[in-house]
Amino acid sequence: MEKYRIEPSKGMEFGLYSLGDHIPNPLTGERVSAEQRIKELIEASKLAEQAGIDVFGVGESHQTYFTTQAHTVVLGAIAQATSKIKITSSATVLSVSDPVRVYEDFSTIDLISGGRAEIVAGRGSRVGAYQLLGVDLQDYEEIFEEKLELLMKINEEESVTWQGEFRAPLQNAQILPQPKNGSLPIWRAVGGPPASAIKAGYMGIPMMLTTLGGPAINFKPSVDAYREAAERSGFDPATLPIATTSLFYVGDTTKEALQGMYPHINGGFQAIRGGGYPKQQFAQAPDTRDALMVGSTQEIIEKMLYQYELYGMQRFMAQVDFGGVPFEKIMKNIEIIGNDIIPAIKKYTAKS
Amino acid sequence: MKIVALAGSNVGSKTKTAMLKVTDILEHKYPQHEVTLLDLADYSLEFSDGRNYFEYDGDTKYVTETIMAADAIIIGTPTFQASIPATLKNIFDLLPVNAFRDKVVSNVVTAGTAKHYLMVEQQLKPILAYMKAHIVPTYVFIEEKDFLRKEIVNDDIHFRLDRLVEDTVLTVEAFEAIRKKKDEEYDF
Numbered sequence: 378m379e380k381y382r383i384e385p386s387k388g389m390e391f392g393l394y395s396l397g398d399h400i401p402n403p404l405t406g407e408r409v410s411a412e413q414r415i416k417e418l419i420e421a422s423k424l425a426e427q428a429g430i431d432v433f434g435v436g437e438s439h440q441t442y443f444t445t446q447a448h449t450v451v452l453g454a455i456a457q458a459t460s461k462i463k464i465t466s467s468a469t470v471l472s473v474s475d476p477v478r479v480y481e482d483f484s485t486i487d488l489i490s491g492g493r494a495e496i497v498a499g500r501g502s503r504v505g506a507y508q509l510l511g512v513d514l515q516d517y518e519e520i521f522e523e524k525l526e527l528l529m530k531i532n533e534e535e536s537v538t539w540q541g542e543f544r545a546p547l548q549n550a551q552i553l554p555q556p557k558n559g560s561l562p563i564w565r566a567v568g569g570p571p572a573s574a575i576k577a578g579y580m581g582i583p584m585m586l587t588t589l590g591g592p593a594i595n596f597k598p599s600v601d602a603y604r605e606a607a608e609r610s611g612f613d614p615a616t617l618p619i620a621t622t623s624l625f626y627v628g629d630t631t632k633e634a635l636q637g638m639y640p641h642i643n644g645g646f647q648a649i650r651g652g653g654y655p656k657q658q659f660a661q662a663p664d665t666r667d668a669l670m671v672g673s674t675q676e677i678i679e680k681m682l683y684q685y686e687l688y689g690m691q692r693f694m695a696q697v698d699f700g701g702v703p704f705e706k707i708m709k710n711i712e713i714i715g716n717d718i719i720p721a722i723k724k725y726t727a728k729s
Numbered sequence: 730m731k732i733v734a735l736a737g738s739n740v741g742s743k744t745k746t747a748m749l750k751v752t753d754i755l756e757h758k759y760p761q762h763e764v765t766l767l768d769l770a771d772y773s774l775e776f777s778d779g780r781n782y783f784e785y786d787g788d789t790k791y792v793t794e795t796i797m798a799a800d801a802i803i804i805g806t807p808t809f810q811a812s813i814p815a816t817l818k819n820i821f822d823l824l825p826v827n828a829f830r831d832k833v834v835s836n837v838v839t840a841g842t843a844k845h846y847l848m849v850e851q852q853l854k855p856i857l858a859y860m861k862a863h864i865v866p867t868y869v870f871i872e873e874k875d876f877l878r879k880e881i882v883n884d885d886i887h888f889r890l891d892r893l894v895e896d897t898v899l900t901v902e903a904f905e906a907i908r909k910k911k912d913e914e915y916d917f
Contacts, residue, residue: 635917
């Protein structure tokens with residue numbers, strides 16, 4: 378766990394992440410400018426740090442309704458604006474980038490931040506980036522595996538000699554700058570189903586698993602499959618951290634949380650997936666057993682502890698800004714997370 | 730209410746003839762509803778490559794967006810090699826998971842022989858159920874012998890199409906009422 382800068386004795390980490398989505402606020406129909414959205418993200422990272430949140434992540438999506446296509450640049454600004462919160466991508470679409478450039482970027486962010494940078498590498502759940510950046514979707518599977526292997530090799534070795542199908546070979550290449558402590562925590566972003574979790578396990582790479590909603594138990598097979606594959610591949614699962622992620626909205630009461638979140642989750646799904654969030658399903662969400670993090674403070678705490686028992690993860694990442702959530706609501710969520718949720722979670726999960 | 734009549738093949742005349750009849754019934758019986766006929770023979774569609782449906786251009790975007798905006802879809806399909814044609818399957822592949830949630834889908838099927846009578850039950854309905862459609866249970870099965878020179882000559886088919894159209898519209902109204910009642914129970 379130390380290799381990934383995780384200290385189980387301090388309890389489960391709580392992080393915030395954003396896709397930098399740029400969707401009109403469904404309640405007003407108004408959309409803030411891209412400039413304001415990005416500045417608010419940087420502001421949110423400062424508030425998150427003050428609230429005692431452990432991690433802040435920004436991801437990339439290359440299409441309409443997003444602003445953080447250049448997520449490494451935004452993470453650089455966050456590195457400068459903060460002093461102790463961990464900084465990660467959520468996720469980096471590695472398939473459309475050169476692993477060497479990705480490593481250079483994140484090593485630099487690591488130096489700017491004093492050793493706080495991490496990479497979460499994924500294939501992207503939207504395919505816009507592939508067309509835009511000239512990557513053939515036919516290679517979707519293979520290109521990612523190859524690039525992730527290279528990224529991990531760069532992280533492990535000072536002088537890299539490598540040959541593959543999708544990039545020019547490297548001959549005793551030094552990838553500079555080096556991160557502050559010689560290596561970066563690199564995670565693999567995994568969608569719900571087990572297939573990708575198994576690949577992460579075989580590689581012996583930490584896994585960030587999306588558990589966006591529906592019964593939490595449905596994601597348990599992915600967690601089990603990951604650890605099983607890691608073990609079969611010769612890794613000790615106890616040394617590999619797991620993070621889970623979910624959409625998140627906390628209110629003073631269940632009703633307030635549901636009323637506060639529904640227009641945003643529904644509008645957000647409509648905009649980026651082309652179909653809204655069914656009310657019937659949303660009405661079930663405050664149940665402890667549902668993975669979607671919506672409810673009163675107490676309900677959220679119970680959900681997180683339930684999931685902790687279920688998955689035994691080391692980190693939970695919350696997406697509080699999806700679907701045009703106005704900044705004052707984001708601030709309120711961060712405040713409740715810091716004041717009430719994190720102390721309760723840490724108390725329960727810290728290993729003395 | 731928006732109703733789409735979808736003729737699911739890019740060749741042949743029987744399914745199109747049946748769907749023209751369906752459109753005709755809809756327009757006469759329900760002039761207040763918005764009816765769109767999508768005959769796949771008129772459009773040049775891309776094969777699904779994993780994009781969201783609204784990220785395509787041209788015909789592919791138009792056809793999928795029209796379907797996604799509908800309250801009801803009456804699918805007309807011929808029977809090719811004991812199944813639905815590839816053109817129709819491509820439509821399903823282009824649409825998202827749960828594409829037919831809160832939509833009513835009913836079926837009209839044409840075939841060269843009565844041996845294909847259960848094709849809809851065994852192959853089309855499972856797809857529609859997976860995509861969360863409210864499926865109208867009965868469907869209209871029309872054989873080669875029911876057609877003569879691009880006209881339906883069996884009166885029974887006319888009556889059955891009439892009932893299918895009516896069932897489709899009433900099912901939309903029924904599910905709208907159910908949804909409204911449910912939504913009233915939620916205070917968000």
